[in-house]
Amino acid sequence: MTDLRERLRALDRLEPPDLRSRLGTHVVQPPPDRRASGLVVGVVALVAALVALIVAYVALRPAARPSAPAIRSTRHANGPIWFLGGDHPGSIFGPSGGVFWVSPEGGRPHAVPMPKGLSSITRLAVSPDGGLIAMSNGGGEFPPRNIYVMKPDGTGLRQITSGNFFEVDPAWSPDGRSIAFSSTRCCATANSSGN
């Protein structure tokens, strides 16, 4: 059996195509209907041309859009806007995932170097003075998922809460001394220094 498993490893040498680009597309196309009339072909070509025009417009228009989809943004007064971007909304999994910031006036988004110790972030909240970003970080489906803070340049990562709980949606108090968050421990707040 070990030998069979070894032999089957030959399959690992097969390289799949870009599967991510196929997500959301309809699958298993039916064979072309050779009896399709010229009218149907014409309508399809017209729709395809319209779609191509829309795609070209979206791609070429000048815009301050991030390269990754912007989701769940946060900011403090007159400061940069911080957001999570990635291959899939709600996580930083994938090669382009992470924390970004962009000026409120627009321009190119900047990626924050991600410190070790983060596996998947789902929410961000910037402190009132702009000096810290709170976030929910954890491994996925099951607890623990806890609250962390880091400086906006990606340094100074600290775990604020701990324990086998599922903790999300951090929100700062106006004086920046407390962080409220949703937790399976129920109705919790933590001092932003972690005490």
Added chain:
Amino acid sequence: MHPSGITNDLQIERLFVEDSARMWRAVLAYTGDPEIASDSVAEAFTLALESQGRIASVSGWVWRVAFRVATAELRRRRRTTGEPPDHGYVPDNPAADMLSALRRLSPRQRGAIVLHYYADRPIEEVARILGSTGAAVRVHLMRGRRKLKELLEESDD
């Protein structure tokens, strides 16, 4: 806030990053057709993402849907063309001998062998994916293993 929606998406994303390539290879080995493999895997992940957190076990669900979509497509093609897919058009196929040997097993034997010995799925899960029973899967594995051994020895000679 109930975490199931977020965590489902995270689980799906993680499964995609860690396991979609292996899933594609397994479906390719099962069907013999890279296009069916690509479409089936993409369809399974797309359906999972659209499920809005209603999936209890993401990994087993996505593997099961990918193989069932692939099986349905194989049946549809057999009905319309009468021919199973051909491995021949995998460009510069580096696993030609293995794919060729697998092709000569019955579909049930091939599915069981690929899922259990290549994808490391437990026998009960293989049975769920193939719509069979654990006992039947064990029989398919035994017969498939014996036949595959003979075929691979032939190709080695």
